[in-house]
Amino acid sequence: MGTKRHFRVWRGDDSGGDLQDYQVEVNEGEVVLDIIHRLQATDAPDLACRWNCKAGKCGSCSMEINGMPKLGCMTRMSTFEENETVTVTPLRTFPVIRDLVTDVSFNYEKARETPAFAPPAGVAPGDYRMQQVDVERSQEFRKCIECFLCQNTCHVIRDHDENKHAFAGPRYFIRAAELDMHPLDARTDRREYAQAEQGLGFCNITKCCTEVCPEHIKITDNGIIPMKERVVDRRYDPLVWLGNKIFRRGQVPQTFVTSAKHGDAVHSHGAQGGVHSHAGDSHDPAAEAQAQAGVNWHREVPKPTAPAVDDNGKLPLTELTFDRAAAPSPFGDDVTFPLPPEHLNFAHPEQDKH
Ligand code: SF4
Ligand code: SF4
Ligand code: FES
Numbered sequence: 001m002g003t004k005r006h007f008r009v010w011r012g013d014d015s016g017g018d019l020q021d022y023q024v025e026v027n028e029g030e031v032v033l034d035i036i037h038r039l040q041a042t043d044a045p046d047l048a049c050r051w052n053c054k055a056g057k058c059g060s061c062s063m064e065i066n067g068m069p070k071l072g073c074m075t076r077m078s079t080f081e082e083n084e085t086v087t088v089t090p091l092r093t094f095p096v097i098r099d100l101v102t103d104v105s106f107n108y109e110k111a112r113e114t115p116a117f118a119p120p121a122g123v124a125p126g127d128y129r130m131q132q133v134d135v136e137r138s139q140e141f142r143k144c145i146e147c148f149l150c151q152n153t154c155h156v157i158r159d160h161d162e163n164k165h166a167f168a169g170p171r172y173f174i175r176a177a178e179l180d181m182h183p184l185d186a187r188t189d190r191r192e193y194a195q196a197e198q199g200l201g202f203c204n205i206t207k208c209c210t211e212v213c214p215e216h217i218k219i220t221d222n223g224i225i226p227m228k229e230r231v232v233d234r235r236y237d238p239l240v241w242l243g244n245k246i247f248r249r250g251q252v253p254q255t256f257v258t259s260a261k262h263g264d265a266v267h268s269h270g271a272q273g274g275v276h277s278h279a280g281d282s283h284d285p286a287a288e289a290q291a292q293a294g295v296n297w298h299r300e301v302p303k304p305t306a307p308a309v310d311d312n313g314k315l316p317l318t319e320l321t322f323d324r325a326a327a328p329s330p331f332g333d334d335v336t337f338p339l340p341p342e343h344l345n346f347a348h349p350e351q352d353k354h
Contacts, residue, residue: 002027005077007035009047010089013098019087020044026077032088033061033072036100048099056214059147063100064089069149069212091152092159107148110168114175115193118186134183140222141178143215144171150209150219156202167199170209174223176200180230195231200224 005026008019022043024035036049052058054073061072066080066087080086094102120128150170157163168176173194180190194200205228207220217223 008087059145093152177223
């Protein structure tokens with residue numbers, strides 16, 4: 001038998017709500033999500049909370065614990081003082097659906113707006129080659145579990161809904177940085193796109209996003225700051241400016257293949273060390289045209305559908321009462337897989353030949 005601890009949990013929906021007090025049993029080794037589950041089993045059977053893995057890997061159980069954005073399943077009760085009240089509230093940046101569940105579709109919309117990896121023309125799938133140093137550089141960003149704690153923390157949108165339209169947020173800055181560092185990505189305007197379309201300029205490098213990332217991704221130091229530096233290099237360095245004037249580079253958008261070909265395989269430039277840059281590489285107009293044709297940047301993308309709620313704007317209590325087996329798809333209910341060709345964001349230029 002554990003000890004009783006004081007919990008305050010925000011209960012309510014989009015029309016309003018309040019903190020409610022609970023005395024809950026806590027046992028050795030438990031995490032905050034265990035306590036939420038105990039509450040559901042005892043005092044609050046209708047308490048809404050998202051979770052899936054309970055292992056810090058699905059990114060579902062994001063919540064604010066004593067005001068700090070955290071994963072409920074990764075926050076041990078032993079990190080609090082014996083008599084400390086634990087206050088659990090929903091993510092503040094996103095609209096509440098009910099209790100601890102928020103509508104995070106803003107993030108899915110920003111994900112859709114981020115141009116996907118553009119495969120190199122003239123290289124068959126399976127013949128891609130990358131230096132290990134390039135793999136390791138972007139591997140850090142691939143650890144993202146899409147918990148959106150960084151998005152929730154960022155002050156640019158936390159209390160400023162009006163900025164959401166123009167700001168993609170730290171999670172999508174590291175996606176842009178990852179693609180910018182990718183030696184086989186045929187699109188060369190990642191940093192300019194981040195600046196012009198994703199609102200990179202709004203970020204003033206407070207590093208709050210890095211502080212809350214449960215995967216310990218150095219979002220600011222390794223993603224945002226290098227991107228900002230390269231934007232500045234491209235836009236304000238007088239020598240680069242002059243070079244662009246002379247060689248007509250630097251226009252947005254640009255798309256060309258940058259990889260050097262050795263035999264049948266393509267090798268990255270990682271051996272050169274430092275930050276990968278596309279500027280100054282050889283330019284094959286035929287390959288560019290092929291890559292451009294293969295990328296459908298202007299595809300029609302269906303909007304995500306709203307969550308299934310009843311007449312009172314509340315989610316049904318259990319899946320049993322749903323008119324379908326599970327929660328709505330974040331891709332939207334009108335999306336079926338495989339996607340029709342016109343909805344694909346790229347088609348490999350070689351795919352029809354195999
Ligand atoms: S470093 Fe930039 S993206 Fe991260 S929280 Fe601060 S303003 Fe937002
Ligand atoms: S970057 Fe970190 S905090 Fe942001 S969504 Fe990914 S895992 Fe979560
Ligand atoms: S339940 Fe999956 S990260 Fe917490």
